[in-house]
Amino acid sequence: xxxxxxxxxxxxxxxxxxxxxxxxxxxxxxxxxxxxxxxxxxxxxxxxxxxxxxxxxxxxxxxxxxxxxxxxxxxxxxxxxxxxxxxxxxxxxxxxxxxxxxxxxxxxxxxxxxxxxxxxxxxxxxxxxxxxxxxxxxxxxxxxxxxxxxxxxxxxxxxxxxxxxxxxxxxxxxxxxxxxxxxxxxxxxxxxxxxxxxxxxxxxxxxxxxxxxxxxxxxxxxxxxxxxxxxxxxxxxxxxxxxxxxxxx
Ligand code: PGA
Numbered sequence: 001x002x003x004x005x006x007x008x009x010x011x012x013x014x015x016x017x018x019x020x021x022x023x024x025x026x027x028x029x030x031x032x033x034x035x036x037x038x039x040x041x042x043x044x045x046x047x048x049x050x051x052x053x054x055x056x057x058x059x060x061x062x063x064x065x066x067x068x069x070x071x072x073x074x075x076x077x078x079x080x081x082x083x084x085x086x087x088x089x090x091x092x093x094x095x096x097x098x099x100x101x102x103x104x105x106x107x108x109x110x111x112x113x114x115x116x117x118x119x120x121x122x123x124x125x126x127x128x129x130x131x132x133x134x135x136x137x138x139x140x141x142x143x144x145x146x147x148x149x150x151x152x153x154x155x156x157x158x159x160x161x162x163x164x165x166x167x168x169x170x171x172x173x174x175x176x177x178x179x180x181x182x183x184x185x186x187x188x189x190x191x192x193x194x195x196x197x198x199x200x201x202x203x204x205x206x207x208x209x210x211x212x213x214x215x216x217x218x219x220x221x222x223x224x225x226x227x228x229x230x231x232x233x234x235x236x237x238x239x240x241x242x243x244x245x246x247x248x249x
Contacts, residue, residue: 002203004034004219005159005226006243007122008233009062009090009207014040019051024236026055030247034226037088037122038233042076049085060088060122063096066109068116078110078117089114090228092148093124094165104147112150115157122159122228123148124207125186129166138185145189153194155201160186161228167208169230176221179206183223212241219249 010018022038029036039060040048048059061084065075081089091114092107107123114121125144127137141162149158162182167173174182183204191199206218207228218224226246232238 002155002201002225004246004249005037005203005205006034006239006246007037007060007088007090007159007161007205007226007228008039008239009093009228009230010038010040010234011062011095011230012041013234014044016044016047018234019044019047021234021236022048022051022055022057025240025243026052026057028236028240028243029056030244032247033243034246036243039088039090039122042081045081045084045086058088059084059086060090060120061086062090062093064089064091064110064114064119066106066113068113078113078119081114082117082119086119088120088122088159090122090124090161092144094126094163094168098165104144107148108150111148111158112152115150115152120157120159122161122205124161124163124228126163126165126168126208132164132166137182141182141185142189145186146193149193153190153198153202155198155203159203159205160190161205161207162186163207163228169209171209173209173214173218176217179218179224180221183221187223210242212238212245215242215245216249219246 037058061081064078096102111121127140203225210227211232
């Protein structure tokens with residue numbers, strides 16, 4: 001049985017006042033909650049891990065540098081993320097790939113750094129609108145998987161998030177058939193490279209405009225083990241119903 005995971009990516013949203021959403025989410029959890037990972041902006045990491053102490057919610061960062069320390073103004077390293085009490089780190093989000101020109105090789109190096117610090121890497125992949133229109137989706141996904149994942153992937157140290165770029169923050173969601181096609185493809189590609197056991201055990205999340213109203217049908221798709229949620233993770237009132245839908249799936 002693969003774990004079900006509801007991950008929230010707060011992006012560059014939230015000051016200390018937003019920590020109250022973690023309390024509210026804890027109070028709103030269903031009886032048998034799935035795994036829940038909230039990824040706040042890095043200044044909130046230490047306080048967020050304090051805020052969820054005793055709750056099933058785990059905390060993740062949104063990025064980390066490949067080096068453990070050094071002259072990299074503005075960056076945070078994997079040991080710093082782990083020191084905060086966080087357990088996860090999102091890597092290769094399309095906003096990092098686009099706006100910070102991160103390559104698959106960068107994501108691979110960051111993944112190794114995350115593992116060295118005992119963090120679980122949530123590795124994001126996804127095609128652009130133009131790539132989907134050109135029929136290149138599976139080629140793009142395959143190349144990103146091959147390039148972004150180091151050797152040594154296990155079901156414990158890695159989570160894959162399929163996030164079509166055109167679905168992020170747009171309200172547009174792929175059809176359930178499109179989600180199924182890509183998730184099946186990812187599962188097979190992982191099994192081919194890392195063996196059937198790891199391929200079958202690795203959690204695959206869908207991300208891009210997930211909300212309470214579409215979560216149940218998305219979670220019913222085979223090989224969808226949860227979601228990486230942006231906008232709808234900011235408020236406990238919006239995220240709790242998504243968590244509940246996953247608990248029921
Ligand atoms: P969204 O973002 O849920 O706001 O579309 C998802 C993401 O970027 O992880």
